Amino acid sequence: xxxxxxxPLFSNEDSVRNAFGIITEKHAPAAVVKFSNDWILFPSRVIxxxxxxxxxxxxxxxxxxxxxxxxxxxxxxxxxxxxSNSSFANPGLESLMKGxxxxxxxxxxxxxxxxxxxxxxxxxxxxxxxxxxxxxxxxCTGVNKxxxxxxxxxxxxxxxxxxxxxxxxxTVSL
Ligand SMILES: [Zn+2]
Numbered sequence: 001x002x003x004x005x006x007x008p009l010f011s012n013e014d015s016v017r018n019a020f021g022i023i024t025e026k027h028a029p030a031a032v033v034k035f036s037n038d039w040i041l042f043p044s045r046v047i048x049x050x051x052x053x054x055x056x057x058x059x060x061x062x063x064x065x066x067x068x069x070x071x072x073x074x075x076x077x078x079x080x081x082x083x084s085n086s087s088f089a090n091p092g093l094e095s096l097m098k099g100x101x102x103x104x105x106x107x108x109x110x111x112x113x114x115x116x117x118x119x120x121x122x123x124x125x126x127x128x129x130x131x132x133x134x135x136x137x138x139x140c141t142g143v144n145k146x147x148x149x150x151x152x153x154x155x156x157x158x159x160x161x162x163x164x165x166x167x168x169x170x171t172v173s174l
Pocket of ligand 1: 140141142144145146161162163164165166
């Protein structure tokens with residue numbers, strides 16, 4: 001089985017701080033960043049860490065902390081589900097991804113650059129943790145930006161940081 005994810009799209013020159021704001025607003029589990037030759041999927045946790053470490057743009061992140069995306073023209077693939085987090089079967093696509101050793105594929109002919117979102121398909125195995133009840137990553141709004149992983153998936157948004165008392169903002173993460 002495959003899973004469709006609709007994820008925020010950024011470029012390598014985009015600000016990590018702005019991306020962090022969009023990811024938390026959309027509760028996105030990951031984001032896609034377009035570099036000159038590669039499209040990289042970063043789990044939200046990686047972007048939260050970069051935000052905590054005061055990185056300026058995505059050029060300051062190591063690509064090895066993300067997943068290289070297989071780029072496809074979806075006219076050859078057929079219809080995708082309408083909703084994010086939907087499972088679907090597509091044996092041809094799955095074997096193409098397995099053959100190329102990639103977990104995620106991006107559909108470049110379905111970009112919606114105006115809304116800044118992009119359709120990504122995941123092979124099922126790696127995505128299970130993102131579905132309901134999955135990992136939550138939180139960072140507090142205090143100056144020290146304390147990070148907290150919540151493995152039972154509880155959303156602590158608005159709750160007080162256990163270290164400094166400032167409220168957390170959270171999202172699910174791959
Ligand atoms: Zn704190």
